[in-house]
Amino acid sequence: MVEQLPGTPPLETLPRRQSIAAPGASELRHGLQKAFLVQLGQISAAERQQCEAAAAVIQRIARGYIARRARARLASAVGxxxxxxxxxxxxxxxxxxxxxxxxxxxxxxxxxxxxxxxxxxxxxxxxxxxxxxxxxxxxxxxxxxxxxxxxxxxxxxxxxxxxxxxxxxxxxxxxxxxxxxxxxxxxxxxxxxxxxxxxxxxxxxxxxxxxxxxxxMVSRYTCMSGQLQMLPVADNGARSRSFFGWTKRIVATTSTPQSLPTPTTPSASRKEMLTRWGVLTDTHLHLFADRSAQLLLSLELSKLQLVQSSAVPAGEPTKLASGRRGSYNEPNRLYPLKLYLSGKLYVFFVSSYAQQQAWEFKIHHRRQQLLVP
CATH class of the missing domain: 2.60.40.150 (C2 domain)
Structure with missing residues (x-):
């Protein structure tokens, strides 16, 4: 007989535990596949086609939902x-x-x-x-x-x-x-x-x-933001003196009327532009300095007026070598965004026609929400 340790029951009388193992995932999958094949063999071809179409629709809806959630999560952390x-x-x-x-x-x-x-x-x-x-x-x-x-x-x-x-x-x-x-x-x-x-x-x-x-900040704090370009503000006295000297010089040199000199190429005018960051909120359009983010200007949407631009960009479209007409989004072209407030006309510039229309639409939409109760 086996020697027993003191304080322990006999080894012969210990109940043996019978392990009840749960069915594994492979067994469950095999059983489900077998039941599905049996059920699939009992239905007709038309019903089978309907089931396949319904499964495809469910898969498409699920994939679209997952993609929209991922895209919304990424878009919430941009800008x-x-x-x-x-x-x-x-x-x-x-x-x-x-x-x-x-x-x-x-x-x-x-x-x-x-x-x-x-x-x-x-x-x-x-x-x-x-x-x-x-x-x-x-x-x-x-x-x-x-x-x-x-x-x-x-x-x-x-x-x-x-x-x-x-x-x-x-x-x-x-x-x-x-x-x-x-x-x-x-x-x-x-x-x-x-x-x-x-x-x-x-x-x-x-x-x-x-x-x-x-x-x-609060998610509703901003609705649009991006770069806006503007011309540097010149001194009024210096501008008036230079214009007076220019007119005097024109009168002294010739008696025939002449037009003002046209600006240089768009790329040259772009170099003179000042870059600013525009942030459009529910109530204001804020203008921040580039790099330092210092608040330079704040325009109240309920008091300003939006000067609409033409539906089609002004100017003649260029012709490509193939003979077809080129697009209006030229690389060196600037598109104006005009705002009028308290007797002043603020003119900002963007680099594409799509950005110009997006800014105008957002500003007009926010103004309507403020003015219409």
């Missing part, structure tokens, strides 16, 4: 306004040769991955607490996307006034940033992307962690 804030830099460890640093600040840039261009640029205020710098500056970005990356450069100002490179942090936008506020902690690393300011000591960097917050 969304957001607010960026660098709160502090923690665990900052500087060596002895950094003791001449009197204050630090951060240069924040929004980069379109992977290598640019830089869309917006901001600079925080200087902080005298070198070991644990904190910042309270928040920056409004008219357009943010999941394809963007936040480049934060920590710069120190020495006692002699030189600007030293302390480190650079790259904060990628993770999935879901457009739905809720995100707090990111990014380590300082080596110099990767240049800045506009002259820096010394770019071959070294200190260790530390940058705390950055990305706060998305």
């Amino acid at each position: 969304r306004p957001a607010e960026i804030m660098v709160t502090q830099v923690s665990n900052l460890e500087m060596l002895c040769d950094y003791r001449d640093i009197m204050s630090v600040y951060c240069n924040v840039r929004v980069l379109k991955k992977p290598f640019g261009p830089f869309m917006f640029q901001f600079t925080t205020a200087e902080c005298g607490h070198v070991n644990l710098p904190t910042f309270k500056d928040s920056f409004f970005v008219p357009m943010m996307s999941s394809k963007c990356e936040i480049v934060i450069t920590l710069i120190g100002i020495s006692a002699s006034g030189k600007r030293r490179f302390l480190g650079q942090a790259l904060a990628p936008l993770e999935t879901g940033w457009e739905t809720q506020e995100r707090d990111m902690q990014v380590k300082l690393a080596k110099w990767t992307f240049p800045v506009d300011e002259p820096l010394v000591g770019a071959h070294r960097f200190v260790t530390g962690t940058v705390h950055c917050t990305v706060k998305p």
Whole structure:
């Protein structure tokens, strides 16, 4: 007899557990296929054709629903306004040769991955607490996307006034940033992307962690955004004097009436344009400076008037070598967007006829919603 351990029942009387194994997935699939084949053999050819057509419709609807959900999820993170804030830099460890640093600040840039261009640029205020710098500056970005990356450069100002490179942090936008506020902690690393300011000591960097917050705006805050170009504003006195001198010179040289000189090529006029970012909201049209995102102009939609352009772009279409008529979207052509408010006519330019019509339609639609209760 087998020797028993004290305090345990006899081994002979232990009940043997009979494992009840659940049927596997392959067995279930085989059974379902067998039942389906049996049922398929019992129905007629017409019923079978109806079942196949219904299955194709169900598959098409399901695929369309999945594709629309994926597209909506991607579109919700494109061109969304957001607010960026660098709160502090923690665990900052500087060596002895950094003791001449009197204050630090951060240069924040929004980069379109992977290598640019830089869309917006901001600079925080200087902080005298070198070991644990904190910042309270928040920056409004008219357009943010999941394809963007936040480049934060920590710069120190020495006692002699030189600007030293302390480190650079790259904060990628993770999935879901457009739905809720995100707090990111990014380590300082080596110099990767240049800045506009002259820096010394770019071959070294200190260790530390940058705390950055990305706060998305309300989804209904903006309905359209994009680049708008405008002519630079000239001085009224200088313009009147030059025009008077030009008319005087014309009268002195000839007695026959002459027309004003025509502008140069469209590409030359494009070089003189100033690029601005237009953000159309429910109530206003905001105009921001390029790169710095500084608010320059805010037009109230309920008070402005939209000067409609012609249904067909003005000008004669070009003829191609094959003899057919070319399109109106010439590469160097600019299309005006005219707005009238408080006795002033604001003229902006876009690069295509489709953009011009889209801006006019959106502005007109928002004005109707504000004016018609």
